[in-house]
Amino acid sequence: MSVISDLDAVAQPPNTTRSEARKWANPQVLIWAVVLFLCLTPFILIFAVSFGHKVEGAGWVWGFSFANYQRVFVGAEWPDQVTWLYLQRLYYSLYYAVIAAVLAVVTAFPFTYLMTGLSRRAQSAWLVFLLSSLSLSEVFIVMGWDVLLSNRSGLPMVFKETGLTDWLKAVGWFDVLREWGLANPRNVKFKTSVLATVLTMSYLVWPYAVILLYPPLSRLDRSMVEAAHTMGAGPWTVMRTVVLPAMRLPLVGTILLLFVFLLGVYVAVTVFAEPAKQTMSVSVYGAVRGNTLNAPFGAAQAIVLLVTAAIFLVLGQWMNRRTAS
Amino acid sequence: MILRSLSNLFLALSAILLALPIVVVCGAALNSGRTMFFPPKEPTLSRFYEFFIAEPIWVTALGNSILIAFGSAALAVLLAWPVAYGLWAKGGRASQVLAGLGSMPFALPPIVFGVGLGFLWTFLGALGAVWAGIISHATLFLALPIVTISIGLQSIDRSHLDAAATMGATSSVIFRTVILPQTMPYTISGFFFALVLSFNEFIVMFFVSASAYSTVTLQIFNSLRNGYTPTMAVAAITFIVVSLMVFSAVARWGDLPRLMGAEPAKP
DSSP states (O other): OOHHHHHHHHSSOTTTOOHHHHHHHHHHHHHHHHHHHHHHHHHHHHHHHHTTTOOOTTTOOOOOSSSSHHHHHHEEEEEEEOOOHHHHHHHHHHHHHHHHHHHHHHHHHHHHHHHSOOOHHHHHHHHHHHHHHHHHHHHHHHHHHHHHHSSSSSSHHHHTTTHHHHHHHTTHHHHHHHHTOOOOOOSBBSSOOOHHHHHHHHHHHHHHHHHHHHHHHHSSOOHHHHHHHTTOOHHHIIIIIIIHHHHHHHHHHHHHHHHHHHHHHHHHHHSSSOOGGHHHHHHHHHHHSSSSSOOHHHHHHHHHHHHHHHHHHHHHHHHHHHHHO | HHHHHHHHHHHHHHHHHHHHHHHHHHHHHOSSSSSOSSSSSSSSSHHHHIIIIHHHHHHHHHHHHHHHHHHHHHHHHHHHHHHHHHHHHTTHHHHHHHOOOOOOHHHHHHHHHHHHHHHHHHHHTTTHHHHHHHHHHHHTTTHHHHHHHHHHHHSSSSHHHHHHHTTTTHHHIIIIIHOOOHHHHHHHHHHHHHHHHHHHHOOHHHHHHTTSSSSSSHHHHHHHHGOOOOOHHHHHHHHHHHHHHHHHHHHHHHOOOHHOOOOOOOO
């Protein structure tokens, strides 16, 4: 705020009648430079580093080879041998992110619809609660779910104490759970499992889903809903014929944004996914700061992750425009 | 009638599920032993004493968290103002691109931006400096004040500006007397959004700090290997309380539904 007025004063010496455009020039250049430097250089650097290579015991050096990308897509031994290890990690990144994003939006949509029907005061209270939960660190959320799902306390204990485990065994569903990897011989277990990973990730973005669906739903013309009611349409018919068609774009857009956000989730995956099913962000972390220490290779993987995210965002934009026109 | 109670039930269930892990973490903070149990065994408040006063590791981490959160939020607001103002006052393609660039780090997977910032600060020789952490978070959360300030600027009645101009006010006077006061609540909201998210952010700070210093979230993640301790849960409680207070303040003095994108309240 004071920056504006200060810069204005600097750019406009007294007794000059410069045009509006010139008056703007200096502070604009400055702000462009700062934003470009801070927001763009990190991404450019990753791109540049990803062509370098590791030096044993001395970090890494600049270079220009596609070896890192080759390693991501077909493995280091190519063409003698092909490994899909890193593509598999990317696959799990996409897999978890898609399920968690869809799950979050599917459950957040009816919630937001109901919430926007409340009084403005009640909406404020809900928003405070949602924003607090949204801003809560991934670390804390994972900690909470970890306590809830761990085998020594939490849900498995509840299952055992209430006799639910015995009941499951008696009905025979216990074996099904074991096949799904959700039980050990004695009791149900949720760590480590795909279920726990996806649920936690979904929980992580659930408040985001509500916040993103809130503007379009609160601007939805409720009189249309009422009109449909008066004409004798049941609540489900109204939902299907009035609300959902109007909300198609926001729904798809929200799923896409959450999906892109979830591609980068790190803590939840390291804690809840089994080692064989970990994601690309985990191996980026491992390569840049963890035990494998190969910054250029980590950078290459980060670029692959970034391009994947960008493709989906652009796809969303394109769909947006196509539907709009 | 049935539908009404069904929908209330659904809202209540959502609230319970949303609060569940938070409640568990809070409950676990009361344990007197070194391990986390829920429900807590022999409830005590001594873990709070440890977190805030007795254990230097946590006290330093808390200090760093506060410094970085306030510093980066202030910086983000200062950077966001000219961007949002340009977008509002001039519009046009260039301003849109600038605002888009400023929001980019927030929209893309944070781990990628974190790695990039790690490289940037390494080249500038500032890796592990607290000020570099402040600038990193300011950039990451720049999108938030840009959005809130833009909403604030859009809510200004253009006729006020015309009236002021007709009465002979110069642009800087208009800015001081009309624009600034009317957008202040939105600026403050943007500041608090950035503040709270910076307080809780983990992955970017991890790459940028390079283990030279730690914030509370980093410290918790580092301690994960040794298992959970109730002291960590105290940290979590502190964070939740701070968030609740901040957002309640925003809701109290600002128009939270409007900030989140609802139609302006009808008088």
